Amino acid sequence: MKKRVFSGIQPTGNIHIGNYLGAMRHWVASQDKFDNIFCIVDLHAITIPQEAGNLRVKTREVAGLLFAVGIDPGKSTVFVQSQVEAHAELAWILNCFTPMGWMQRMTQFKEKSKDQKGQVSVGLFDYPALMAADILLYDTDYVPVGEDQKQHVELTRDIAQRFNSIYGETFRLPEPVMPDIGARIMGLDDPTIKMSKSEERQGHAVNLLDPPDDIRTKIMRATTDSLREIRFDLKRPGIYNLLVIYELFTGRNRADIEARFEGKGYVDLKRELAEVVVEGLGPLQSRYKELMRDPAHIDSLLTDGAARVRPTAERVLAAVKDKVGLG
Ligand code: ATP
Ligand code: LTN
Numbered sequence: 001m002k003k004r005v006f007s008g009i010q011p012t013g014n015i016h017i018g019n020y021l022g023a024m025r026h027w028v029a030s031q032d033k034f035d036n037i038f039c040i041v042d043l044h045a046i047t048i049p050q051e052a053g054n055l056r057v058k059t060r061e062v063a064g065l066l067f068a069v070g071i072d073p074g075k076s077t078v079f080v081q082s083q084v085e086a087h088a089e090l091a092w093i094l095n096c097f098t099p100m101g102w103m104q105r106m107t108q109f110k111e112k113s114k115d116q117k118g119q120v121s122v123g124l125f126d127y128p129a130l131m132a133a134d135i136l137l138y139d140t141d142y143v144p145v146g147e148d149q150k151q152h153v154e155l156t157r158d159i160a161q162r163f164n165s166i167y168g169e170t171f172r173l174p175e176p177v178m179p180d181i182g183a184r185i186m187g188l189d190d191p192t193i194k195m196s197k198s199e200e201r202q203g204h205a206v207n208l209l210d211p212p213d214d215i216r217t218k219i220m221r222a223t224t225d226s227l228r229e230i231r232f233d234l235k236r237p238g239i240y241n242l243l244v245i246y247e248l249f250t251g252r253n254r255a256d257i258e259a260r261f262e263g264k265g266y267v268d269l270k271r272e273l274a275e276v277v278v279e280g281l282g283p284l285q286s287r288y289k290e291l292m293r294d295p296a297h298i299d300s301l302l303t304d305g306a307a308r309v310r311p312t313a314e315r316v317l318a319a320v321k322d323k324v325g326l327g
Contacts, residue, residue, distance in 0.1 A: 002034050002035040003034050003142060004035045004036075004139055005034040005035065005036045005142045005144060006036075006037045006134065006140040006142075006143055006174070007023065007037075007144050008038070008039040008081070008131070009024070009062055010041050010044050010045045010062075011041070011059040011061070011062045012048070012050065012055075012058060012197055012198070013197030013200075014197060014207035014208075014209065015065050015209075016197060016206060016207050017185060017205070017206045017245065018146065018195035018205065019146075019208075021248045022145075022146030022147070022179065022184065022185060023144060023145055023146050024065075024066065026177075026179055027066075027076070027144060028071055030144070031070075031072060032075065034141075037076070037138055038066060038071060038076060038078045038079075039078075039081050040063060040066075040081065040302075041130075041131075041134065042059055042080055042081055042082045043082050043087060043088060044081070044127060044130060046123065047126075048116070048121075048124065048198075049119075059080055060298055060299065063078060063298050064288050065208055065209075065288060067287075067298070068284050069208075069284050073301050077305045077309055078305045079302055079308070079309055080305075081134065083306040084310050084313050086133075086313035087130065087134055088130070088133075090137055091126070091129050093320060093324060094132050094133055094159055094163070095126060097162055098129055098132075098155075102155060102159075103126070103128060103129075106152065106155065107151060108127070108128075108149075108152065109124060109128075112124060115198070128155050128156075129159070131149075131156065132155065132156040132159045132160070135153070135156050135174050136156065136160055136316070137313040137316050138313065138316070139171075139316065140174040141172065141175065143156075143176050143177065144177045144178070145176055145177070145178065146178065146183050146185075147178055147183040147184040148184070149176070150178060153174060153176035157173050157174065160172075160173055160174075161173065163320075170319060170320060170323060181244060181247065181248065182248050185241065186237060186241040187199060187204045187205065188204060188218055188219065188221070188222040188241075189201055189221070189222070190223060191222075191223055191237035192237060202218075203217075203218050203221050206218055206219065206277060206281075208281060209288065210281075212282075215274060215281070219270050219274040219277065220270050220271070222238065222242060222270065224238040224239050224242070224266050225238055225239060228265065230258065230261035230264065230266070231243075231258055232258065239266070239269075242269060243257060246276060249273075249276045249277055249280040
């Protein structure tokens with residue numbers, strides 16, 4: 001039996017190279033080794049206001065991108081969260097087993113609620129319980145994510161353990177899996193914050209669907225420092241981030257990269273990086289365009305995906321309800 005992998009991505013904003021390098025490309029790379037489920041988490045998306053038409057467009061766009069980067073619907077299941085009702089139902093039950101104090105520690109909520117001033121929804125606060133439901137419904141072994149989600153996976157384990165200790169072995173405990181390099185790609189305009197879909201500034205992120213000239217402009221304008229040497233030095237976050245992106249797109253090792261840029265300037269690095277990223281994203285962009293000629297096909301892959309996972313989700317939910325004394 002292959003181990004089960006589950007991960008999720010929100011259909012909000014534009015998918016960027018941080019999502020790709022930190023998460024999506026690892027999902028693709030491990031497809032043969034594991035039994036994979038990838039979920040487009042539209043219920044999570046509405047924790048922040050969304051326009052209905054746009055949410056639908058983005059949901060299909062993310063699906064198209066997942067298939068375009070190489071998720072093979074024959075090997076992995078991709079589905080839309082709101083199409084499997086068990087997610088919302090288990091989230092409610094888990095709410096009732098999650099102490100407020102545990103939720104109050106979540107750093108993502110603290111970050112995200114800052115931007116929202118007085119408009120923060122209860123859903124945003126409760127986001128991690130829904131994420132725990134996503135993971136626990138499928139007897140998940142591994143959750144491959146970027147570093148920002150580690151805390152949520154650890155909370156999921158705590159909630160699962162708490163439930164298990166009250167009702168006996170019910171949930172499998174999942175483990176977060178993060179890449180050694182690229183788990184936290186930083187913003188191009190501000191390398192002290194993570195590259196994020198919700199940052200809307202023009203030069204913040206390279207999006208997977210950016211035209212080549214936009215990619216070039218964004219990389220050429222990336223914030224660096226006033227030093228000269230091109231080295232992997234964590235204390236110089238701007239240049240470090242660009243080098244990590246270069247490293248991940250080219251697959252070259254650090255010593256070779258440093259040797260290649262010895263005596264050269266930041267402009268040389270940026271120019272070469274821009275071409276590497278343009279080339280790296282080219283094939284994916286063509287596949288995406290191709291796939292999007294037939295949106296009905298994408299929708300049908302998603303419907304099939306939901307049908308495939310629904311029985312597992314319903315079995316786990318039924319066991320939980322039975323233990324709790326519901327229904
Ligand atoms: P937002 O910032 O609006 O919450 P996001 O950019 O974090 O969105 P998600 O859909 O929440 O995107 O994340 C999808 C996956 O990408 C998650 O596994 C997440 O950990 C990973 N990820 C997101 N940003 C980065 C980043 N800057 N570096 C590496 N991985 C990332
Ligand atoms: N919170 C995650 C998206 C997400 C997820 C999940 C990731 C929702 N449910 C389950 C892994 C497993 C995010 O913002 N990236």
